Amino acid sequence: MHTRPLHLAVRYLTLAAACLSLPGCGGGGGGDSTFVGAADVSLAVSPSNIDSGDRTEVAITLGNVIEDGIALKIRFPDALKYVRSSALLVVGQKETDLTPKFNGTGTDNDRYLVFYISQAAFRRSGQEYNGEEGTVIVQLEGVESVTDGLVEVDPDVDDPLQTNDGEFTVETPEFDPEATADISVQAD
Numbered sequence: 001m002h003t004r005p006l007h008l009a010v011r012y013l014t015l016a017a018a019c020l021s022l023p024g025c026g027g028g029g030g031g032d033s034t035f036v037g038a039a040d041v042s043l044a045v046s047p048s049n050i051d052s053g054d055r056t057e058v059a060i061t062l063g064n065v066i067e068d069g070i071a072l073k074i075r076f077p078d079a080l081k082y083v084r085s086s087a088l089l090v091v092g093q094k095e096t097d098l099t100p101k102f103n104g105t106g107t108d109n110d111r112y113l114v115f116y117i118s119q120a121a122f123r124r125s126g127q128e129y130n131g132e133e134g135t136v137i138v139q140l141e142g143v144e145s146v147t148d149g150l151v152e153v154d155p156d157v158d159d160p161l162q163t164n165d166g167e168f169t170v171e172t173p174e175f176d177p178e179a180t181a182d183i184s185v186q187a188d
C-alpha cells in the first residue's frame with residue numbers, strides 16, 4: 001500500500017517526460033489545439049463615472065478570433081444607452097464602422113448590444129489571419145442614475161448555420177461575461 005502513491009508518481013513523471021519529448025504535446029507555446037473559445041477578450045470603460053447626458057467609451061480588445069467569426073455580446077445597465085453610429089473596429093491603422101444587429105432591453109433592467117464580426121475583419125492588410133488583435137469601440141450615454149453598474153462582454157461563436165437576424169434573443173441570451181468593468185451614472 002505504501003508504495004502505491006510513489007508508483008503513480010513515477011508513472012506520471014514518465015508520462016510527463018514522454019510528453020516533453022513530443023512537439024505539440026499538451027497546450028501552451030502558442031499552439032491552438034486546446035483553444036475552444038470564440039476569442040480572447042479584455043475590456044476597458046473610460047470614464048467609469050459620468051453624469052447623465054455625458055458619454056463613456058467602451059474599448060473591447062479581441063484576439064485569436066475563431067474562424068467562424070464572433071457574436072460580440074455587450075450587456076450594461078439600462079441607465080445607459082448606445083450612442084447611435086458610434087461603434088467601430090480598429091485593426092492596426094484600419095477603422096471599420098460597425099452596426100449592432102441587436103440593440104435592445106433585456107429582462108433585468110439591462111440592455112444588450114450584439115455585433116457579428118467576421119474573422120476576416122481582423123486581418124492586417126490582406127494577410128492570413130494569425131490571431132491579431134483588434135479593438136471594438138462603442139460609446140454609451142448616461143440616461144438615468146446608476147451606482148456600481150457593470151459593463152460586461154461575452155464573445156460567442158457566430159453560428160454559421162443560423163442567420164444573424166434572430167440568432168440572439170433576450171429570452172436566451174447565452175450570456176456568460178468573460179470581462180467586466182464598472183460604470184456609474186450621476187443624475188439629479
Ligand SMILES: [Ca+2]
Binds near residue numbers: 159160164
Ligand atoms: Ca450566424
Ligand SMILES: [Ca+2]
Binds near residue numbers: 154156174175176
Ligand atoms: Ca456565451
